[in-house]
Amino acid sequence: MTNAPTAPKRVLVLGGTVYLSRTLARLAVERGHRVTVAARGTSGEPPEGAEFARIDRASPEGLEALRGRDFDAVVDVARVPAQVGPVLDLLADRVGHWSFVSTISVYARNDVVAPDLLEPTAPDSSEPAVEFYGASKVACENLVREKAGAKALVTRPGLIVGAGDPLDRLGYWPLRLAEGGEVLAPGDPARPVQWIDVADYAAWLLDAAESGLTGTFDAIAEPVGMGAFLDGIAEALQGIGVLDGPPRLTWTPQEFLTEHGVNPWAGPDSLGMWLPTPDYDGHCRPAARAVAAGLRPSPLGETIERWWRANAEAPQLKAGLSREKEGAVLGAWHDRTRAFAVPED
Ligand SMILES: NC(=O)c1ccc[n+]([C@@H]2O[C@H](COP(=O)([O-])OP(=O)(O)OC[C@H]3O[C@@H](n4cnc5c(N)ncnc54)[C@H](OP(=O)(O)O)[C@@H]3O)[C@@H](O)[C@H]2O)c1
Numbered sequence: 001m002t003n004a005p006t007a008p009k010r011v012l013v014l015g016g017t018v019y020l021s022r023t024l025a026r027l028a029v030e031r032g033h034r035v036t037v038a039a040r041g042t043s044g045e046p047p048e049g050a051e052f053a054r055i056d057r058a059s060p061e062g063l064e065a066l067r068g069r070d071f072d073a074v075v076d077v078a079r080v081p082a083q084v085g086p087v088l089d090l091l092a093d094r095v096g097h098w099s100f101v102s103t104i105s106v107y108a109r110n111d112v113v114a115p116d117l118l119e120p121t122a123p124d125s126s127e128p129a130v131e132f133y134g135a136s137k138v139a140c141e142n143l144v145r146e147k148a149g150a151k152a153l154v155t156r157p158g159l160i161v162g163a164g165d166p167l168d169r170l171g172y173w174p175l176r177l178a179e180g181g182e183v184l185a186p187g188d189p190a191r192p193v194q195w196i197d198v199a200d201y202a203a204w205l206l207d208a209a210e211s212g213l214t215g216t217f218d219a220i221a222e223p224v225g226m227g228a229f230l231d232g233i234a235e236a237l238q239g240i241g242v243l244d245g246p247p248r249l250t251w252t253p254q255e256f257l258t259e260h261g262v263n264p265w266a267g268p269d270s271l272g273m274w275l276p277t278p279d280y281d282g283h284c285r286p287a288a289r290a291v292a293a294g295l296r297p298s299p300l301g302e303t304i305e306r307w308w309r310a311n312a313e314a315p316q317l318k319a320g321l322s323r324e325k326e327g328a329v330l331g332a333w334h335d336r337t338r339a340f341a342v343p344e345d
Pocket of ligand 1: 014019020038042044077157158159
């Protein structure tokens with residue numbers, strides 16, 4: 001697939017006021033499409049140049065602003081089936097291409113890479129609880145395939161990183177490395193981490209809408225080891241002049257981190273993007289099909305540079321360790337290793 005200019009299309013983004021869906025809507029405006037963003041307008045502003053249709057998918061009358069409209073392409077990011085079925089009933093026959101943003105959380109297993117999916121929730125479920133997230137997305141996917149048929153594209157992103165990320169699982173690392181000093185690093189440097197850059201994903205979704213790509217794909221870049229990931233971030237920071245030399249990483253075993261209250265993946269007291277073994281030994285998904293279908297993952301350095309320019313001045317990290325906690329864990333680790341050191345003659 002290429003980025004050759006295509007005729008302007010009428011693109012409807014169901015969402016479009018925040019992060020991925022807003023990035024996509026903004027890019028669609030930049031590429032000259034006629035873009036409608038449909039949301040409540042509570043999460044943020046639609047991008048400049050997009051029409052705003054105020055809808056509320058949680059309300060029975062909430063879709064009136066879209067009734068009778070025709071679009072060449074729709075992209076939907078919803079999470080609960082009760083909000084996905086009705087808009088398909090209203091528009092599927094009036095739309096050329098229907099793209100649904102799902103998640104790799106639809107897979108039933110994380111310990112091995114397997115195609116099995118979670119049991120879907122009911123097709124009319126409006127359960128918002130996070131523990132039903134993957135199962136709800138399975139039900140949403142099924143509705144999209146059932147009602148949009150041959151024009152359906154379902155993509156399943158892994159961790160989406162980049163400018164505007166509301167959860168910032170990546171962001172801890174560039175900020176921490178830029179501070180310098182001894183850095184607590186989790187587990188095994190060879191342990192793979194994987195992500196998709198929000199800019200790359202939005203571009204691929206738009207390419208897919210333009211070209212009419214259909215089917216089901218994981219949306220993810222090739223994994224790299226945690227060690228290479230942290231070195232790559234440090235190199236990118238050196239490239240933009242915010243770090244002088246290589247980072248001073250102290251790798252600590254998973255068991256030690258768990259014992260000292262360091263959480264994996266996300267949230268308070270976490271080391272972002274780190275996933276423990278063996279429960280998550282299969283968390284990385286193959287990237288090749290998406291790449292063959294046009295996804296163009298940016299080099300890590302470009303992702304970090306974009307993240308830094310967009311977020312670093314006023315970071316609002318919701319993931320990571322405080323310096324105090326990191327210092328305490330490093331101190332405990334050095335005490336432990338000293339206690340087990342073999343005395344020299
Ligand atoms: N972040 C990740 O790492 C990650 C990983 C895997 C998959 N995903 C998936 O990627 C997508 C991310 O989408 P996103 O970044 O655009 O964020 P999002 O938080 O999923 O955005 C939801 C959008 O829907 C709108 N919305 C919410 N409730 C609504 C309602 N009742 N009626 C109408 N509109 C409503 C919101 O706008 P208003 O609030 O203004 O109405 C917002 O624009 C999601 O599908 C998510 O499941 C994310």
